[in-house]
Structure formats: C-alpha cells, structure tokens
Amino acid sequence: xxxxxxxxxxxxxxxxxxxxxxxxxxxxxxxxxxxxxxxxxxxxxxxxxxxxxxxxxxxxxxxxxxxxxxxxxxxxxxxxxxxxxxxxxxxxxxxxxxxxxxxxxxxxxxxxxxxxxxxxxxxxxxxxxxxxxxxxxxxxxxxxxxxxxxxxxxxxxxxxxxxxxxxxxxxxxxxxxxxxxxxxxxxxxxxxxxxxxxxxxxxxxxxxxxxxxxxxxxxxxxxxxxxxxxxxxxxxxxxxxxxxxxxxxxxxxxxxxxxxxxxxxxxxxxxxxxxxxxxxxxxxxxxxxxxxxxxxxxxxxxxxxxxxxxxxxxxxxxxxxxxxxxxxxxxxxxxxxxxxxxxxxxxx
Amino acid sequence: xxxxxxxxxxxxxxxxxxxxxxxxxxxxxxxxxxxxxxxxxxxxxxxxxxxxxxxxxxxxxxxxxxxxxxxxxxxxxxxxxxxxxxxxxxxxxxxxxxxxxxxxxxxxxxxxxxxxxxxxxxxxxxxxxxxxxxxxxxxxxxxxxxxxxxxxxxxxxxxxxxxxxxxxxxxxxxxxxxxxxxxxxxxxxxx
Numbered sequence: 001x002x003x004x005x006x007x008x009x010x011x012x013x014x015x016x017x018x019x020x021x022x023x024x025x026x027x028x029x030x031x032x033x034x035x036x037x038x039x040x041x042x043x044x045x046x047x048x049x050x051x052x053x054x055x056x057x058x059x060x061x062x063x064x065x066x067x068x069x070x071x072x073x074x075x076x077x078x079x080x081x082x083x084x085x086x087x088x089x090x091x092x093x094x095x096x097x098x099x100x101x102x103x104x105x106x107x108x109x110x111x112x113x114x115x116x117x118x119x120x121x122x123x124x125x126x127x128x129x130x131x132x133x134x135x136x137x138x139x140x141x142x143x144x145x146x147x148x149x150x151x152x153x154x155x156x157x158x159x160x161x162x163x164x165x166x167x168x169x170x171x172x173x174x175x176x177x178x179x180x181x182x183x184x185x186x187x188x189x190x191x192x193x194x195x196x197x198x199x200x201x202x203x204x205x206x207x208x209x210x211x212x213x214x215x216x217x218x219x220x221x222x223x224x225x226x227x228x229x230x231x232x233x234x235x236x237x238x239x240x241x242x243x244x245x246x247x248x249x250x251x252x253x254x255x256x257x258x259x260x261x262x263x264x265x266x267x268x269x270x271x272x273x274x275x276x277x278x279x280x281x282x283x284x285x286x287x288x289x290x291x292x293x294x295x296x297x298x299x300x301x302x303x304x305x306x307x308x309x310x311x312x313x314x315x316x317x318x319x320x321x322x323x324x325x326x327x328x329x330x331x332x333x334x335x336x337x338x339x340x341x342x343x344x345x346x347x348x
Numbered sequence: 349x350x351x352x353x354x355x356x357x358x359x360x361x362x363x364x365x366x367x368x369x370x371x372x373x374x375x376x377x378x379x380x381x382x383x384x385x386x387x388x389x390x391x392x393x394x395x396x397x398x399x400x401x402x403x404x405x406x407x408x409x410x411x412x413x414x415x416x417x418x419x420x421x422x423x424x425x426x427x428x429x430x431x432x433x434x435x436x437x438x439x440x441x442x443x444x445x446x447x448x449x450x451x452x453x454x455x456x457x458x459x460x461x462x463x464x465x466x467x468x469x470x471x472x473x474x475x476x477x478x479x480x481x482x483x484x485x486x487x488x489x490x491x492x493x494x495x496x497x498x499x500x501x502x503x504x505x506x507x508x509x510x511x512x513x514x515x516x517x518x519x520x521x522x523x524x525x526x527x528x529x530x531x532x533x534x535x536x537x538x539x
Binding site: 009010011013014017019044045047048049051052053054055056057059060061062063066067069070071073074075 | 357360361364365368369370372373376377386390393394397463466467470474485488489490491495513514517518520521
C-alpha cells in the first residue's frame with residue numbers, strides 16, 4: 001500500500017494511539033520520516049493529545065453537600081437541579097442544601113411494570129420512588145421523613161418566635177427547630193388492603209379524587225426570616241408538613257424555598273394565607289393524573305379476564321397483577337389527598 | 349447495589365458517596381467547568397436512582413454510571429439545557445482539585461503561559477465538537493480508557509469508536525489550525 005500525505009493525515013491519530021496494524025504503522029512511519037510536512041503534522045497532533053491529557057482532572061471531590069442535594073431531589077422527586085452553596089456562604093447545617101430554582105415536588109406514583117409477557121401500562125415516566133420503595137412506603141401519613149435532610153418540624157410562630165425561654169443560667173431552653181416533635185399530621189385515609197372484591201374497587205377507585213395537585217408560589221418579602229417563621233406557623237395551623245429546601249444568597253439578594261405538604265381540603269386556604277406574606281410574584285398550580293383512567297381501565301380488564309377463565313393458575317397470576325395494580329391506584333388516591341406547595345421567598 | 353435496587357434509599361446514598369468523586373470528575377472533564385459538571389453529576393445520580401432497578405450487574409456499577417454520564421451529557425448538550433460557561437470563567441484551582449497539569453521543571457513562565465493559552469483554545473475547540481465526539485475524546489484522552497472500554501461504555505462497536513475518536517481529533521486539529529494559523533504556528537513544542 002502506497003502512503004501519501006492525505007492518507008497519513010487521515011490515520012495519524014490512530015498511529016499515536018497505537019491502533020494501526022504493524023504493517024500500516026511501518027508504512028506511515030516510513031512516510032513521516034521522509035516527509036517534513038507530515039513530520040510537523042505529527043508533532044502538532046501529539047501536542048493536541050498532550051493538551052487534552054493535561055486538561056484532565058485526576059480526581060475531584062464534589063463540594064460538600066453534593067450527596068445531600070442529590071438526595072433532596074430524590075426525596076422531592078423533582079427534575080429541577082438543586083444548587084449547593086459553598087461552605088463559606090452557608091447559614092447553618094439545615095441550610096446545606098440550597099434550592100436554586102423552585103421545584104414542584106410531586107409525590108410520585110411511578111411507573112407500573114407488569115411481569116414480562118403481559119401488558120405494560122403506557123407511562124412515559126421512568127420508574128421512580130414508588131416502584132423502588134417498599135410496599136408500605138405510603139403508609140406513612142406524613143409525607144416528609146423526619147430524617148430527611150433539611151427537614152424542619154412545624155412551629156407555631158405566635159407562641160414560640162421571639163419569645164425565647166431563658167433559664168436561670170441565661171441559656172435558651174427552647175428546643176431547636178429540628179428537635180421539635182411534629183405536632184400535626186397530614187390527614188390521609190387508612191390504607192386499604194387489596195381484595196378481590198371487584199365492585200368495592202370499582203366504587204372506591206372511580207369515586208376517589210385522582211388528580212395530584214402541586215402549587216408553586218413565589219413571594220417577595222423584605223424580611224425573609226420573619227416570612228419564613230410566619231409561613232411555618234401557617235403550615236402548622238393548617239396541619240401541614242413544612243420542610244425548608246434551602247437558602248441561597250447572591251449579593252444582598254436572599255432566596256429561600258420550602259416544601260409544604262397540606263391536606264387537599266386545607267391547601268387553598270393555606271395558599272391564600274401564604275400569599276399575604278408579601279408581594280406575590282407568581283402562583284402556578286399543576287395537576288397530574290398519572291394516566292389514572294388508563295390504569296383503572298386495565299384493572300377492570302384484568303378483572304374481566306379473571307371472570308372469563310377457569311384456569312386456576314391463570315386466575316392466580318391475574319389476581320396477583322390485579323392486587324399489585326390496585327394497591328398502586330389506592331396509593332395514588334391517597335397521595336391525591338395531599339397537595340404540595342413549593343413556597344419561594346425572596347427578599348428583593 | 350442490590351439493596352439500592354430493592355428501594356433502599358439509604359443504600360443508594362452510600363453509593364453516591366462511594367462513586368461521587370469518579371462521576372464528578374468525569375462530569376467536570378466533559379463539561380469543562382465545575383458548575384456545569386456538578387449539575388451533570390446530579391442528573392447522573394438522579395437517573396441512576398430511577399433506573400437502578402434495571403441494573404443487572406452485567407457490568408461494573410461504575411461503568412454503568414459512566415454509561416449514564418455519557419448519555420446524560422449527550423442528551424443535555426443536544427437539548428441545550430446545559431448552558432456552558434464562558435471560556436473566560438475560571439476553570440482550575442478550586443478546592444479538592446487534583447489536576448494532572450503538572451508543571452514541567454524546565455518550563456519558563458512564558459512557556460507556562462503559552463501552554464495555558466493553548467489548552468484554553470483546545471478546551472474551546474473540544475466544546476465545539478458534537479457531544480458524541482467530545483464524550484469519546486474525554487474518555488480516551490482525559491480519562492485514559494482503552495478503545496474497547498469506550499466501546500462498552502458507549503455501547504458502540506470497536507470500529508465505530510476508532511473512527512469516532514479519529515474524526516474527533518481531526519476536527520479538533522482543524523479547529524486549532526484555524527485558531528493558530530494554517531501552519532500551526534503557535535503550537536507549543538511537544539515535550
């Protein structure tokens with residue numbers, strides 16, 4: 001094979017990476033030895049490879065709070081990234097996660113996967129929290145775990161804020177925010193064990209609400225700390241869970257965000273009260289039904305299949321599918337009893 | 349991994365701590381700056397969490413995360429969701445950073461400056477490549493993976509990887525030629 005400059009140029013990087021066979025390699029090297037232009041080109045290409053290698057980072061540790069930020073997103077099931085405040089700008093431990101943008105934190109129903117060989121429910125969403133969570137994950141009526149990073153229990157601003165209990169030694173004996181036991185729980189119906197009482201399912205599932213609502217509320221309030229305390233108090237009064245997502249400063253602008261989970265029937269009033277904390281920049285409510293009707297239809301189809309077969313093994317398999325799907329639909333109904341409010345406070 | 353795949357969130361958090369340096373480094377190398385690298389790394393772990401029930405253990409978990417990283421990078425860049433920082437933004441020297449950029453003992457200050465300028469141009473040229481090309485170059489040149497390993501990570505054939513890397517480097521060379529002059533004048537001497 002004859003080697004000319006064009007061919008050499010085409011494969012010169014393969015030569016550098018030692019990816020040419022021995023014969024071709026010899027031919028290319030012979031050509032380069034005799035050709036000043038290709039020799040110069042080889043040096044330039046070597047320099048590019050060398051430059052790329054120099055730019056590489058051998059090992060970098062992400063900023064502290066990185067894993068917390070990821071876990072916060074996982075727990076809030078949001079697709080919106082969470083910024084991390086550099087250590088020097090942090091306020092206190094529970095502010096380690098700062099939400100750079102508002103996240104509409106939806107309680108997830110997730111994708112439902114039937115065993116292979118059977119119908120898979122159409123769902124564009126990836127398998128998320130609920131698929132991976134144990135079956136009893138929905139039994140906790142409080143949607144926010146107390147162990148979750150950044151969680152703050154509800155407090156009543158009218159009785160606690162600005163009225164510290166000082167003991168004889170001058171020490172504030174008030175519990176810290178994260179030490180206060182939750183005083184309320186978000187109301188939710190008791191979980192219903194799946195049965196094969198199909199009519200009961202039909203009634204339960206068709207009557208229940210199956211729109212999951214989330215509201216994003218953006219408010220400008222001059223004193224963020226005061227607004228935060230008031231918001232926490234309002235949440236407690238509404239028997240809602242209150243969780244700061246984080247705080248971020250940019251010069252003299254402070255932004256703070258919170259996830260509030262309220263019972264559906266108390267959410268509207270709470271949103272109205274929160275709106276009075278300052279100037280409302282925007283308020284947006286989203287609803288999601290997670291293809292509920294399709295899933296319900298599939299459930300009823302499974303029921304029909306059970307009714308129309310005498311094959312005991314098949315019935316057993318179908319009942320298993322039925323129960324699994326029914327449990328998820330019930331859990332969805334249960335989630336829909338709550339409404340998530342993402343509150344954004346900004347001082348300017 | 350097994351526990352995480354069963355829905356154990358605590359186990360997944362441990363996986364993050366175990367693999368975060370590796371993923372973050374890869375993401376910074378791909379994105380070329382720390383902020384975008386961090387966003388990308390977050391996205392990678394979120395996607396990993398959502399897909400971990402599908403992880404069958406056929407490959408190393410780290411390799412699986414690399415696959416997600418590359419796919420995430422390509423998708424993100426294609427969707428232009430990741431707004432890349434300006435070339436003028438500081439890229440080096442942050443806390444926890446161990447750079448391979450070891451200064452040559454014989455390098456004069458002018459040579460150091462030239463090298464830095466050259467590398468900045470190179471980074472700009474790399475950012476201009478298609479995400480598929482930049483991903484394979486980062487894996488090969490910056491992270492030292494073999495062609496076969498890159499084929500596994502990108503789920504491509506060896507031939508495709510070979511051709512992609514060669515084309516990517518030629519594209520890079522052409523861009524650098526444009527920046528430095530047709531004769532390549534200005535290229536620092538190879539050490």
